[in-house]
Amino acid sequence: MDQTKTIAALFDFDGVVMDTESQYSIFWNGVGKKYHPEYEEFGKMIKGQTLRQIYDRYFAGMEKEQEEITEALNRFEAQMKYEYVPGVVGFMRELHTQGVKIAIVTSSNEQKMQSVYAVHPELKELVDRILTAEMFTRSKPAPDCFLLGAEVFDTVPENCVVFEDSFHGLEAGNAAGMTVVGLSTTNPAEAIRDKCKLVIPDFTSFGYEKMKSLLA
Incomplete structure (x- = not known):
């Protein structure tokens, strides 16, 4: 030191x-089931990543889907419990x-x-x-x-x-x-x-x- x-x-x-984190897991697992059902625990896969990273890695070229997820995430975060x-x-x-x-x-x-x-x-x-x-x-x-x-x-x-x-x-x-x-x-x-x-x-x-x- x-x-x-x-x-x-x-x-x-x-x-x-x-x-x-448990709340985010619910949200992102739901996103995974809708857009990437091939991943069993999508919420665990994306932990620690920025939204931009998630989009670049899993939703590249999917502008409409990105907009849908962003809108849903904004609504979700506005209503989350922060303890x-x-x-x-x-x-x-x-x-x-x-x-x-x-x-x-x-x-x-x-x-x-x-x-x-x-x-x-x-x-x-x-x-x-x-x-x-x-x-x-x-x-x-x-x-x-x-x-x-x-x-x-x-x-x-x-x-x-x-x-x-x-x-x-x-x-x-x-x-x-x-x-x-x-x-x-x-x-x-x-x-x-x-x-x-x-x-x-x-x-x-x-x-x-x-x-x-x-x-x-």
């Missing part, structure tokens, strides 16, 4: 800050008292986040920055989004801790050269254990000292 640089905590959003992952609010507040910089680094777009702010206006006060899909060209599993997180705080990757739940997100954090903590909110702990330094079920028993010890 570079003692001359600040420590930064970089949080994915869905499945890490908000417990939304915090247990312990995350208290953990973020503790980090602030210790001078740790906090960013949400998400593959979600700004329109979706506006729906979140309508339900949780306090979210912007819990973090220092919110980095959305519009801010980086390559999304997870590329490391760009997390490297941007280090850049905006004028710190280095070795001082950053990434909190992720998806395989693409875990891969992105490792590719960025950062310490990665996995949340077993989306995938079983045994499935992600080899992709991170520590696996936790939520933040109820996790605090600043534990996080700092991972950087030592």
Whole structure:
């Protein structure tokens, strides 16, 4: 750890800050059944990807279908339940008292986040920055989004801790050269254990000292 640089905590959003992944699985599995019945669990396949990535990989040249999905997704996200992952609010507040910089680094777009702010206006006060899909060209599993997180705080990757739940997100954090903590909110702990330094079920028993010890 570079003692001359600040420590930064970089949080994915869905499945890490908000417990939304089960809702998205229902939506995207429904999309898969309608447009790609050849895939058994389409929702699991696209986790951690931006909407643009999903379209480029699975709906290339299907402009009408893309429009239909986008409209349905916008309606779905406007009505979703946004509930915090247990312990995350208290953990973020503790980090602030210790001078740790906090960013949400998400593959979600700004329109979706506006729906979140309508339900949780306090979210912007819990973090220092919110980095959305519009801010980086390559999304997870590329490391760009997390490297941007280090850049905006004028710190280095070795001082950053990434909190992720998806395989693409875990891969992105490792590719960025950062310490990665996995949340077993989306995938079983045994499935992600080899992709991170520590696996936790939520933040109820996790605090600043534990996080700092991972950087030592």
